Amino acid sequence: MSQQQELSGSHAGGSISNENIEANMVNDILMAGDKSKGQRPYFFDDPAVERVLNIAMAIATEVAVIRERVDTIERLLEQKDILKQSEIESFVPSEEEAEERQLWHTRYTARIMRIVQQELDAIVKPENNQPMRQIADDINQM
Amino acid sequence: MPYQLPPVWTKLHQHAVFPEFNHDERARYNFLANLNRFISTVIAPGNKIAFDKRVEPLFLKENKRTFQDRFELGELMKKDPLYQMWAALRRSTMEMRQQNGRAVVLRQAASLAKKVAQQLKETNNLELKENFSVPPYLTHVDNHLMPGSYHTEYFKGDVANAANYDSGLFVTSGGMLGSLTDGGGRAIARWMKDKYPNFKPHKILDIGCGIGHNTLPIAEMYPDAEVVAIDAGAPMLRYGAARATALGIKNVKFIQLDAATMTEFKDEEFDWVQTTMFLHETGGKAIHKIFNEIGRVTKQGGVNLHIEQPQYTADMSMFEQFMRDWDAYYNAEPYWGHMHDLAPENLMNESGVDKKNFIQVGVKAINDLDKKKIDGKVTEDYGRSPIWNVFGGWKPPRP
Numbered sequence: 001m002s003q004q005q006e007l008s009g010s011h012a013g014g015s016i017s018n019e020n021i022e023a024n025m026v027n028d029i030l031m032a033g034d035k036s037k038g039q040r041p042y043f044f045d046d047p048a049v050e051r052v053l054n055i056a057m058a059i060a061t062e063v064a065v066i067r068e069r070v071d072t073i074e075r076l077l078e079q080k081d082i083l084k085q086s087e088i089e090s091f092v093p094s095e096e097e098a099e100e101r102q103l104w105h106t107r108y109t110a111r112i113m114r115i116v117q118q119e120l121d122a123i124v125k126p127e128n129n130q131p132m133r134q135i136a137d138d139i140n141q142m
Numbered sequence: 143m144p145y146q147l148p149p150v151w152t153k154l155h156q157h158a159v160f161p162e163f164n165h166d167e168r169a170r171y172n173f174l175a176n177l178n179r180f181i182s183t184v185i186a187p188g189n190k191i192a193f194d195k196r197v198e199p200l201f202l203k204e205n206k207r208t209f210q211d212r213f214e215l216g217e218l219m220k221k222d223p224l225y226q227m228w229a230a231l232r233r234s235t236m237e238m239r240q241q242n243g244r245a246v247v248l249r250q251a252a253s254l255a256k257k258v259a260q261q262l263k264e265t266n267n268l269e270l271k272e273n274f275s276v277p278p279y280l281t282h283v284d285n286h287l288m289p290g291s292y293h294t295e296y297f298k299g300d301v302a303n304a305a306n307y308d309s310g311l312f313v314t315s316g317g318m319l320g321s322l323t324d325g326g327g328r329a330i331a332r333w334m335k336d337k338y339p340n341f342k343p344h345k346i347l348d349i350g351c352g353i354g355h356n357t358l359p360i361a362e363m364y365p366d367a368e369v370v371a372i373d374a375g376a377p378m379l380r381y382g383a384a385r386a387t388a389l390g391i392k393n394v395k396f397i398q399l400d401a402a403t404m405t406e407f408k409d410e411e412f413d414w415v416q417t418t419m420f421l422h423e424t425g426g427k428a429i430h431k432i433f434n435e436i437g438r439v440t441k442q443g444g445v446n447l448h449i450e451q452p453q454y455t456a457d458m459s460m461f462e463q464f465m466r467d468w469d470a471y472y473n474a475e476p477y478w479g480h481m482h483d484l485a486p487e488n489l490m491n492e493s494g495v496d497k498k499n500f501i502q503v504g505v506k507a508i509n510d511l512d513k514k515k516i517d518g519k520v521t522e523d524y525g526r527s528p529i530w531n532v533f534g535g536w537k538p539p540r541p
């Protein structure tokens with residue numbers, strides 16, 4: 001199967017061509033995300049907003065999936081008398097452990113907030129915020 | 143009233159040909175069903191508030207007149223930020239539901255096809271046609287944003303799209319259609335039995351049956367009747383026949399047929415002809431041919447009934463018409479809007495039912511998963527609520 005067909009998912013066997021494929025040629029990963037017929041509507045004035053929203057909603061789904069999986073693990077551990085969910089609820093970390101966790105939260109937050117932090121940096125230090133074309137011309141003179 | 147939780151996805155009846163879901167796939171559907179419930183009960187009602195509080199007042203002030211039609215109203219609503227957010231979310235959950243459902247069934251497409259074939263070996267309840275020509279109104283669009291729609295077979299014997307439909311409609315409806323997604327079929331079967339207890343149909347035809355989810359409750363309610371379920375989509379029929387067998391229903395035969403040319407049925411062959419959420423997925427010319435055919439195959443003294451969303455009539459507000467159009471344009475059911483502009487009395491006239499025998503009633507899904515059996519308030523969700531308009535009528539008996 002060529003790269004082109006690979007990327008067009010079901011089109012190898014579905015909407016564009018009516019040729020059947022073999023059952024073992026089903027590309028479940030790409031075909032799952034096949035586009036349906038008709039132009040996709042964008043509801044926000046800027047389609048970029050909608051793009052980001054859709055990615056965020058997909059991630060929100062996966063967070064829920066992880067949450068349910070953790071819940072399953074906790075309940076199984078309880079069933080097997082390994083730990084009680086109440087122990088999790090009442091868990092108090094030591095000062096050192098609490099510190100480590102706070103650190104994790106901060107690093108995590110910083111990763112998420114990177115773009116905002118960098119936009120702020122651009123305002124604070126305009127000298128480091130020249131257009132790259134300008135820098136290229138500058139370097140050309142160096 | 144406390145917030146009403148949707149049922150968990152695992153409450154769906156897992157019959158013998160149902161696709162297998164792993165832990166995370168089930169969790170994904172649980173989340174999406176909850177998300178849909180939240181969007182439809184909390185965010186969607188905001189559209190009316192935004193319309194009443196800012197969209198309409200601004201228009202009235204600037205134009206000193208009301209809207210001409212739902213299209214003019216729509217152009218302004220589309221600029222409202224609340225509407226934009228709601229619409230973007232609704233579209234997004236629909237696409238996610240399709241992608242996640244497809245991921246489940248496509249990874250096991252070969253084994254699903256085998257399971258279905260195995261089930262079908264034991265029965266004779268399926269008739270597929272060689273070189274069947276799928277009506278163009280079906281190939282022109284992927285209804286409900288389901289890539290490949292009802293008719294696409296990815297390989298010989300494939301049932302992937304049908305299995306996706308069966309296991310995922312729960313998500314779109316937020317679990318409002320019951321453990322077999324058959325709330326509509328149950329409602330119409332119950333209604334008929336209660337309203338016309340002496341009606342004893344020998345032959346029943348269900349047109350556009352899909353996987354037969356709404357056909358089976360009718361067949362169960364009338365076990366002595368011979369039920370014929372027709373559809374254009376081979377994967378749906380194949381899966382539907384196997385599903386019926388798995389559920390122990392023996393009086394339904396699934397046949398691949400175009401409803402506009404049911405030449406293999408004799409005149410007046412059926413006592414009862416039924417369509418359920420089918421007409422809005424046909425086409426502007428086909429629908430009239432279909433009603434003519436329905437008229438031809440319905441016995442004198444027989445009945446035909448159609449479960450649909452409400453028609454757009456003069457007493458339906460333009461706002462509601464606009465909101466109900468959403469699924470037409472953005473959930474790929476493009477005939478929805480035009481279909482709901484038609485007068486059902488006229489359609490029924492084409493099938494030989496005159497005005498005095500015309501019936502129109504509202505029915506609500508019978509949902510076995512609704513623990514509280516709440517029959518009262520259902521939040522209006524413009525085309526997604528499990529409450530429908532049924533129209534139809536009795537053909538006059540032989541003089």
